[in-house]
Amino acid sequence: MTGCIVGWAHTPFGRLDGETVESLVVKAANGALADAGIEAKDVDEIVLGHFNAGFSPQDFTASLVLQASPDLRFKRALRVENACATGSAAVHIGLKSLAAKSARIVLVVGVEQMTTTPGPEIGKNLLKASYVREEADIEGGFAGIFGKIAGLYFQRWGDQSDALAMIAAKNHKNGVGNPYAQLRKDLGFEFCRNVSEKNPFVAGPLKRTDCSLVSDGAAALVLTDTSTALKMRRAVAFRANEHVQDFLPMSKRDILSFEGCEQAWNQALKKAGVTLDDLSFVETHDCFTIAELIEYEAMELAPPRSAPVEA
Numbered sequence: 583m584t585g586c587i588v589g590w591a592h593t594p595f596g597r598l599d600g601e602t603v604e605s606l607v608v609k610a611a612n613g614a615l616a617d618a619g620i621e622a623k624d625v626d627e628i629v630l631g632h633f634n635a636g637f638s639p640q641d642f643t644a645s646l647v648l649q650a651s652p653d654l655r656f657k658r659a660l661r662v663e664n665a666c667a668t669g670s671a672a673v674h675i676g677l678k679s680l681a682a683k684s685a686r687i688v689l690v691v692g693v694e695q696m697t698t699t700p701g702p703e704i705g706k707n708l709l710k711a712s713y714v715r716e717e718a719d720i721e722g723g724f725a726g727i728f729g730k731i732a733g734l735y736f737q738r739w740g741d742q743s744d745a746l747a748m749i750a751a752k753n754h755k756n757g758v759g760n761p762y763a764q765l766r767k768d769l770g771f772e773f774c775r776n777v778s779e780k781n782p783f784v785a786g787p788l789k790r791t792d793c794s795l796v797s798d799g800a801a802a803l804v805l806t807d808t809s810t811a812l813k814m815r816r817a818v819a820f821r822a823n824e825h826v827q828d829f830l831p832m833s834k835r836d837i838l839s840f841e842g843c844e845q846a847w848n849q850a851l852k853k854a855g856v857t858l859d860d861l862s863f864v865e866t867h868d869c870f871t872i873a874e875l876i877e878y879e880a881m882e883l884a885p886p887r888s889a890p891v892e893a
Contacts, residue, residue, distance in 0.1 A: 586811035587818040589618020592801035594891045596764040597697040604646045606800035607693050611650040614689065614802035619815060622651035625804075626685035628659035631672030631692040635707040637699050647691055658685075666869060667778035667825075668692065669801070674825050678804045686810055693800040704796055722785035725793050727832075728870040729785025735838050735872060736787055739887050743787060746871040747775035750791040753868055764797055781813040792871040797874040821854035840873075843880040858882060 591613025593606055607630070615622060626839060630644045642648070644661040646656040664671035669692035676688035696704060705723030712718070712727055720726045751771040757763035774791040778784060781790050811817035826849070828842035829835050851857065864883060868874045878884040 584681045584807055585656065585805055585820045585823070586808055587803050587820075588806050588811050588814045588816065589614045589616075589620070590802065591617050592696070592762060593799050594762045594764075595797045595799035596795075598695075598798040600709035601620055601695065603632070603640060603643060603693055603695050604649055606695065606798065607643075607646050607691055610648045610693070610800035610802035611647055611689060612638055612692050614691075614804050615650075618804040619651055620687065622653035622805065625654060625687050625689045627676070627679050627688045628654065628657055629672045629675045629688060629690045630659065630661045631663070631668040631670075631690070633663055633665065633668045633694060633711070635710045636703065637694065637696050637707055643693075647689065654689075657666075666867060673803065673805070674823055676803075677820060677823050680805060680807050681691070683807075686807060688805040690805060691800065691802040695798045696796040697798050701798075713833075716831055716833060725785040725788065728793075728872055729788045731837050731876075732788050732792075732870075732872040733786040735876070738838060739867040741745075741787075742875065743775065745875055746788075747771055749874050750774040750866070753871075753874075754791070757821055762799075764795055786806055788870060794869045821856070822850040822852075824850040824853065838876065840876050840880040840883065847881045 591610050593601075598606070615625075628644065628647045630647055632643045634641065634643065642661070644659040647659055648657070660670045660675075662675055664670065672690045672692055676685075676690045679685040679688055687754075699707065708724035709718055709720075709727075712720075712724065717727060720730060724728055724792055732742075732746070741762070748771060751769060751774045754765060754767060754769045754774070758765070758766050758768050769791060773781060774789070777789060784790055784793050806814070806817075808819065811819070824846045826842050826845045835841065858881075864881065866874060866877050879886055
């Protein structure tokens with residue numbers, strides 16, 4: 583795999599009053615360039631990951647990265663969007679440019695500003711990542727979709743409230759040690775497991791602690807080819823980078839089996855020449871605890887289920 587990370591930066595995540603999409607992009611971009619020890623003029627290509635979907639009135643946001651420095655003017659810049667995988671899609675495009683030798687240094691930025699949008703609009707915006715024709719009227723909005731998935735999972739495999747609470751408690755505990763995390767409080771298993779005034783049901787069996795918050799924030803990476811990276815002060819090399827796409831409508835797939843995740847994961851392991859036993863840790867997408875639970879099965883971090891609960 584051609585490609586190394588040689589610089590990185592990100593803002594805190596949460597409700598960032600006074601910030602804009604533009605200011606967040608500029609902070610992350612300049613931070614990553616400084617961390618890599620390079621100047622803006624050295625960048626060959628810019629890739630911005632920005633879902634937007636109505637959160638910001640400003641579209642064509644790829645050009646906002648140029649606000650970080652006049653030396654970025656006239657650099658190739660494009661925006662990518664791939665729902666919850668928008669940031670990783672931006673990295674994927676950057677690595678492709680390096681592999682094709684069409685760029686030597688790529689600046690990748692991911693950004694979102696959600697908290698300035700009224701609650702009902704947030705739900706509508708997020709639902710645009712689902713198959714609107716069939717799923718736009720699901721009660722509870724985007725959380726309702728995952729609430730439906732959790733309910734069906736419980737029907738097939740039994741009540742998994744304990745497992746979801748363990749995932750939520752683990753994730754909150756991890757946030758305590760991260761100064762950039764939106765929530766830095768160890769809530770514990772009991773709080774996450776039990777319904778309360780501060781932890782009510784949100785959708786189906788999902789409680790507040792099972793659902794990700796809306797956030798503002800930005801992150802950036804500087805990518806370069808291996809030969810260039812060897813001359814720099816540090817580098818993290820990619821062993822593999824895979825991308826697959828599944829059908830959008832839930833009606834066309836088993837929503838309790840993340841087959842796309844399974845395909846990408848196995849392809850990445852094979853290309854990297856590693857097995858699960860070689861891994862020290864896994865960082866995975868945790869928008870909702872039920873999604874993380876199913877990801878464990880798709881990645882074979884947990885044994886596949888084979889005995890549905892009898893009616």
